[in-house]
Amino acid sequence: MAAQPTPAELRRLAERQGVTPTDEDIEAVRAFLAVLLPAFEELERLAPPPAPDG
């Protein structure tokens, strides 16, 4: 299972998109991601991309 991104990684990703979250925002996001990331991994297994032609 992919590891949860660190607060510094999340901040960097957000800032790359022009958004500057607070420390509290990052913690709140991590609470959501703790539930979402494992579910999204399962989703990618459930609905894999179609095999390339040929």
Next chain:
Amino acid sequence: MSLARLAAALRAGQLSPREAAEDCLRRIEAVDPQVNAYITIRAEEALAEADALVESGERGPLWGVPVAVKDVIDVAGTHTTAASRVLTDRLPAEDAHVVARLRQAGAIVVGKLNLHEFAYGALTTSPHFGPARNPWSPDRICGGSSGGSGAAVAADLAAGTLGTDTAGSIRIPSCHCGATGLRPSTGRVSNRGVVPVAPSFDTVGPIARTAEDCALLLGVVAGHDPADPASLDAPVPPYGELLGEGVRGLRVGVVTSLVEGADGRVAEAVEAALAELRSLGAELVPLEVPLLEHAGTIQQAMQFPEATEVHMEWLRTRLAEYGADVRARLLVGLFVTPDVREAGRRAREAASEGIRRVFEQVELLAAPTMPVLPPRIGSETVELRGRETLYRLALIPYNSPWSLVGAPVASVPCGFVDGLPVGLALVGPRLGEAIVLRAAHAFQQATDWHERRPALVSPDAERAAPR
């Protein structure tokens, strides 16, 4: 009085549009301070519009009926706040398509209703405008995001309302407030002039006292809008005329896992409602829906990034002005990868195909609208089957499966637990609003749960909720 009966009384001249508007505004003035259903009350405008209506001589199906709309729906000349500080300057010059339709039908818009900030949450506890309170128990939430719409109907502060639904936002407050609500098929009603949440899931729909009221409202607002690219060009059936066909012979699929997963007292009320449908002639078919357990994840894989895209410029420039919970949800969308979103899109197609096959076996699906009772304001958890559970997670399996596939869903009051309303969800195939409303109406002809009134409306209410 139901919207349909009020409309009939107005047409019969038993009261004038001004008298109906004044009566509604008096109740808002007396009761809304305890409920906080309204963000904006259009008292002067509503009375002027009522007078103008009489002068015009035209009489549509909602002639003189006082209605209210969730405050993400534009009404020309009245602020649209979305219960957020971010939008305090939005003063639309034009009505949303649905408001224009309401006006053409003769309705009087008396105000704009409270909601969860930007319709992105189910609590309706805006830090900017205060919580909307549940008329059945004012220390509890009324659900959301269309919480003000549900509360206004329950407290008799409008004859009918419009809400919006992305992931349950019409059904949840309808359930918790003891109102009847309908999430139409996505695309059935135009979203033009409505602040979006996640455009591929959003729809406007009615919340009112009865299925008949919802049929009347939907008949007015449904239909193709060439200016909304997501609006479906499909014929709109005469919903009101089809209400009386009953449920005899209808095969109703009971989503067993959702009944079994609900609070035992909620499940009991829903099972009694299902027994009532069977006694009316429906055939109950226990079944499961493909991908049901993944529906929430599939929706979130698409909804989070869609919502974040809508807000991107404000996230860069006005982030601190959002309430903390909505800010967090919008930030989450920054971290959903294109691969996850694409997997969500593929899984959504598979879920839609799965539902289509289910509707080859049955005409309707039934389940609890919500598995739990509304939590107290300030609490974000509920007890579900002996476990402390986040309210926002508890609601997902009961709402996302139907949002995901764009199906029409009604929530119909079907009982009380601890004095709080419980709702039965009736789900139809895409564009099958008529069969959903027909079943809801048949149920309401045989029961009186939708007629119960909270003590807040009338301390001497003839039929208070049983304890």
